[in-house]
Amino acid sequence: MKKIGVIGLGNMGRGMAFSLQRGGYEVLGYDAQESTRTALAQQGVRCVDTIAALASAVEMVVLSLPTSDIVEQVVEGEGGLLQHGAPGLVIVDTTTADPNSTRRLAALLQAAGMELVDAPVSGGPKGAATATMGMVIGGSTETVARIEPVLAVMSAKRVHVGPVGAGHVAKLLNNLVTGTHLLIAGEAARIAAAAGLDVRQIFQGLALGSANSKVIEVFYPTWIFNEAFDSGFTMKLMRKDLRLAMNLIEETRSSTPLSREAGRLWARSVEGLADEEDFNRIVNYIEH
DSSP: OOEEEEEOOSHHHHHHHHHHHHTTOEEEEEOSOHHHHHHHHHTTOEEOSOHHHHHTTOSEEEEOOSOHHHHHHHHHSTTSHHHHOOTTOEEEEOSOOOHHHHHHHHHHHHHTTOEEEEOOEESHHHHHHHTOEEEEEESOHHHHHHHHHHHHTTEEEEEEEESTTHHHHHHHHHHHHHHHHHHHHHHHHHHHHHTTOOHHHHHHHHTTSTTOOHIIIIIIIIIITTOOOOSSOBHHHHHHHHHHHHHHHHHHTOOOHHHHHHHHHHHHGGGTSOTTSBGGGGGGOOOO
């Protein structure tokens, strides 16, 4: 397996394309925006104008798309992968997506002789560009083993968590926990400030104890304390992920009062934090 296609050449897909190319793979890119394709081609990644052209030329396709709706269009829409992919094609969806949609598409692709693996990622644009991302993977044991060499040049850590759809469930739970951590860390920062203390010093202390998390140890010093708020992940995308997590809670009928409150606050925050804002700004959200 040497020819890899990447569909969706935004912040994440671009980095993955370069990582695959550095890893010795022949990479073919596609993005719906011509300007994006042109820019990437100028940086050394060959791009094509249609999904059909990409599907017929590669052995594996990596999807890096914002929503399940767009994934569905790319897979089963007119001119999509289902129509133009050959039997044996493996599609790896790194989108944070709806597990139900993932399972439905997997069944359609399997009937056509193709395989779908869901492998949502963590690590942001920097992780994609430096191949230091983490992946949670859903798919058959055989298919995941077959594509492991490709995944290894895109990511630093990978966990196969179950069958198709399990990767997307795991990523939704990851983002639910992260979103809740951001909310409570924001409250802790306000409490420390109101007590007349240095919030940075307090958080250094929290990082030494059981309260430590990526939010405390990485997000605050990298994007929040310095007010950079440039992680590359938006409020719109995180709200989408929390909505999907709320749907998962409803479907599983789980008892989750704290998670439901976190989901409500993230949804309500649209009143004060625009979709294009960095998702870390939720730490400053105060409901009125």
